[in-house]
Amino acid sequence: MSANVQAIESYRNSFLKEVEANVEEGDWVKMCMQCGVCSGSCPLGPYWEHPPQEIFMLIRAGKREEVLKSSSMWMCTSCYNCIARCPRELPITHIMHGLATYAERLGMAPKNQPTRKFALKFWDNLTKKGRVNELKLGVSLYFMNGFVEGIKTALKAMPLGMNMYKTKRLNPMEYFGGHGVKDTSGLKAILKKAEEIELAKLKKTDA
Amino acid sequence: MADIVATNETILVVGGGISGMTAAIEAAECGKQVILVEKTPAVGGRVSQLYKYFPKLCHPTCGLEINLRRLKANRNIRLLTMTEVASVSGETGNYQVTLKTAPRFVNENCTACGECGKAVEAEFDDEFNYGLKKRKGAWLVSNMAYPQRYVLDPRIIGTPDADKAKAACKYDAIDLDDSEQETTITVGAIIWATGWKPFDANKIQPYGYDRYRNVITSVEFERMMDPRGPTGGRILRPSDGKEAKNVAFIQCAGSRDRNYLKHCSRICCMASLKQTTYLREQFGDEGKSTVYYIDIRAIDRIDDFYQKVQADENVTFIKSKVASITQDKDENPVLNGVNTEGYQRYANTHDLVVLAIGMEPSTAGSDFPIDVAVNEHGFIEQDESNGSIFAAGCSSDALDVNRAVQSGTASALRAIQVINRVASTEG
Ligand SMILES: Cc1cc2nc3c(=O)[nH]c(=O)nc-3n(C[C@H](O)[C@H](O)[C@H](O)COP(=O)(O)OP(=O)(O)OC[C@H]3O[C@@H](n4cnc5c(N)ncnc54)[C@H](O)[C@@H]3O)c2cc1C
Ligand code: SF4
Ligand code: SF4
Ligand code: SF4
Ligand code: SF4
Numbered sequence: 001m002s003a004n005v006q007a008i009e010s011y012r013n014s015f016l017k018e019v020e021a022n023v024e025e026g027d028w029v030k031m032c033m034q035c036g037v038c039s040g041s042c043p044l045g046p047y048w049e050h051p052p053q054e055i056f057m058l059i060r061a062g063k064r065e066e067v068l069k070s071s072s073m074w075m076c077t078s079c080y081n082c083i084a085r086c087p088r089e090l091p092i093t094h095i096m097h098g099l100a101t102y103a104e105r106l107g108m109a110p111k112n113q114p115t116r117k118f119a120l121k122f123w124d125n126l127t128k129k130g131r132v133n134e135l136k137l138g139v140s141l142y143f144m145n146g147f148v149e150g151i152k153t154a155l156k157a158m159p160l161g162m163n164m165y166k167t168k169r170l171n172p173m174e175y176f177g178g179h180g181v182k183d184t185s186g187l188k189a190i191l192k193k194a195e196e197i198e199l200a201k202l203k204k205t206d207a
Numbered sequence: 208m209a210d211i212v213a214t215n216e217t218i219l220v221v222g223g224g225i226s227g228m229t230a231a232i233e234a235a236e237c238g239k240q241v242i243l244v245e246k247t248p249a250v251g252g253r254v255s256q257l258y259k260y261f262p263k264l265c266h267p268t269c270g271l272e273i274n275l276r277r278l279k280a281n282r283n284i285r286l287l288t289m290t291e292v293a294s295v296s297g298e299t300g301n302y303q304v305t306l307k308t309a310p311r312f313v314n315e316n317c318t319a320c321g322e323c324g325k326a327v328e329a330e331f332d333d334e335f336n337y338g339l340k341k342r343k344g345a346w347l348v349s350n351m352a353y354p355q356r357y358v359l360d361p362r363i364i365g366t367p368d369a370d371k372a373k374a375a376c377k378y379d380a381i382d383l384d385d386s387e388q389e390t391t392i393t394v395g396a397i398i399w400a401t402g403w404k405p406f407d408a409n410k411i412q413p414y415g416y417d418r419y420r421n422v423i424t425s426v427e428f429e430r431m432m433d434p435r436g437p438t439g440g441r442i443l444r445p446s447d448g449k450e451a452k453n454v455a456f457i458q459c460a461g462s463r464d465r466n467y468l469k470h471c472s473r474i475c476c477m478a479s480l481k482q483t484t485y486l487r488e489q490f491g492d493e494g495k496s497t498v499y500y501i502d503i504r505a506i507d508r509i510d511d512f513y514q515k516v517q518a519d520e521n522v523t524f525i526k527s528k529v530a531s532i533t534q535d536k537d538e539n540p541v542l543n544g545v546n547t548e549g550y551q552r553y554a555n556t557h558d559l560v561v562l563a564i565g566m567e568p569s570t571a572g573s574d575f576p577i578d579v580a581v582n583e584h585g586f587i588e589q590d591e592s593n594g595s596i597f598a599a600g601c602s603s604d605a606l607d608v609n610r611a612v613q614s615g616t617a618s619a620l621r622a623i624q625v626i627n628r629v630a631s632t633e634g
Pocket of ligand 5: 472
């Protein structure tokens with residue numbers, strides 16, 4: 001190990017190492033030079049508790065709870081503005097989603113964060129048949145904030161729904177069953193295996 | 208140019224900027240024969256385009272004047288302007304070099320009286336002022352140009368303007384039949400001192416240099432300060448000609464960025480610090496500068512300069528790489544980003560934005576006449592495989608004048624060693 005690498009090593013605290021090991025593209029976090037361009041470029045940045053550059057600093061400062069319990073990375077819309085401008089080419093978008101996934105797996109993600117709720121619904125919907133059932137997903141979203149709110153939103157969206165129906169963009173029959181991939185059980189097997197691999201990775205780094 | 212005498216004991220210096228001039232003069236003062244070729248019609252390079260230079264804030268005239276005097280006085284140097292190297296072949300201690308000299312259409316009789324310039328009507332973008340101003344089709348590069356000799360733009364040849372110029376000249380200095388010359392010479396060592404060029408600001412999309420008139424580069428800002436420059440020495444907004452008293456400097460514009468130049472250009476922090484003093488010089492307490500930076504890299508003895516600028520109440524430092532620039536209805540640039548000290552979001556309005564543009568080796572993107580080892584940024588390496596081709600100044604790295612001069616001297620010493628070796632083996 002060169003003297004330089006050794007010196008850097010002493011700055012890498014346990015949370016940074018945890019992120020490097022478990023979070024998608026987490027290896028990149030140490031490359032951030034805190035220039036601020038990602039935070040300044042993020043269209044939703046003003047509404048985040050901690051915009052990306054701040055998240056990277058918090059990770060390096062070892063603020064585990066503050067980062068993993070934060071709603072911030074759930075705000076990312078994958079617009080890629082930050083990646084396009086980052087002078088160090090950090091895959092910021094991927095790290096944001098990686099952090100969210102990791103927090104979710106640890107059960108630390110904020111329960112009522114709307115994009116998290118949407119992501120879970122999307123996942124449920126998709127994994128049932130291997131195809132997204134847009135009608136069911138849409139309807140479940142309307143009712144995300146309760147029954148009365150749901151009816152109101154659904155009524156507002158009626159004209160849009162009718163137009164989509166007329167142009168064959170929406171098939172009401174989808175609500176009853178809906179289309180899927182040919183081999184649903186094969187898909188389920190793949191997903192199960194993938195989950196096993198992910199969990200094994202997590203266990204290994206815990207040990 | 209049959210009168211060029213060169214042998215393998217001659218040193219060829221390519222590029223007549225501060226580093227090439229230094230290398231040529233140092234070698235010649237040690238008694239070596241030197242051929243100095245310069246692409247443009249005058250020597251001096253980018254230093255002559257600065258208003259003042261740090262750290263002592265002297266005008267370039269003073270630094271260049273002494274070198275020009277040494278150059279003129281030395282009989283061992285043969286200066287060829289408007290000349291480029293077309294090809295190089297051979298090896299250490301023995302290179303065959305083909306030089307191409309563009310026609311100047313003006314001979315040694317020229318007294319720089321300026322009559323031809325008055326007579327000619329056609330105007331072209333003035334390269335010396337980065338196209339911010341027009342010049343005549345018969346012109347002198349700058350007031351301190353050496354040689355003090357006019358040039359006719361090849362675009363006026365064959366037009367009535369060429370005849371007007373010839374008619375205006377009382378000294379029989381204009382030769383409309385001048386043509387491109389090619390000469391092949393033998394030299395023992397080559398010093399490559401072709402310097403740098405500003406990074407193309409149009410490529411930095413979020414800063415809108417190509418869209419907003421009040422976003423300019425640091426090299427253009429230097430020209431604004433010159434009393435003979437495009438604004439007559441005044442800091443004015445290109446959009447409406449109003450005085451720009453509230454100026455933003457954006458550091459690392461194109462440098463330290465994997466999307467553009469990966470390297471730190473080293474001089475631009477100091478250049479911006481220096482340029483904040485121009486505002487104070489022109490507007491006193493009304494001149495406000497804001498420097499947006501990642502970190503300020505003012506090294507060793509120039510740190511004092513930084514501390515002095517930091518103490519100036521009219522200069523604000525904001526630790527932030529600006530994310531984007533927009534503009535309001537009055538063409539005021541608005542800078543958007545996050546101040547990383549405290550994480551505040553800002554949208555700051557300024558009169559003018561100066562991009563502290565990065566330095567790229569001038570050889571970047573063009574073919575080098577012979578294989579040389581360059582680093583990942585395009586600067587020429589000090590490498591065995593280069594034989595006796597040595598880099599000086601900004602073709603070796605992003606350097607300030609002080610270091611460019613040191614590197615010029617160093618390359619002269621390396622070349623002299625080769626020549627001495629050649630001379631001793633030939634006894
Ligand atoms: C905005 C700005 C402000 C600066 N201010 C300062 C300052 O205040 N103080 C300071 O110390 N430094 C300053 N610098 C840095 C300074 O400009 C450089 O250190 C200096 O120009 C280096 O000189 P050089 O001879 O290596 O290169 P150059 O000045 O680039 O000279 C190269 C010469 O080679 C010629 N040439 C190019 N290609 C060829 C070719 N193919 N054939 C023949 N000739 C060729 C060119 O025409 C030119 O004459 C500043 C730079 C910038 C960008
Ligand atoms: S843009 Fe890149 S280097 Fe800059 S703060 Fe964001 S992640 Fe770090
Ligand atoms: S990709 Fe995500 S983090 Fe990046 S700028 Fe867009 S919303 Fe912000
Ligand atoms: S070319 Fe003739 S007219 Fe033009 S500046 Fe020289 S001497 Fe004067
Ligand atoms: S010298 Fe300063 S402005 Fe220039 S690239 Fe380096 S850090 Fe950026």
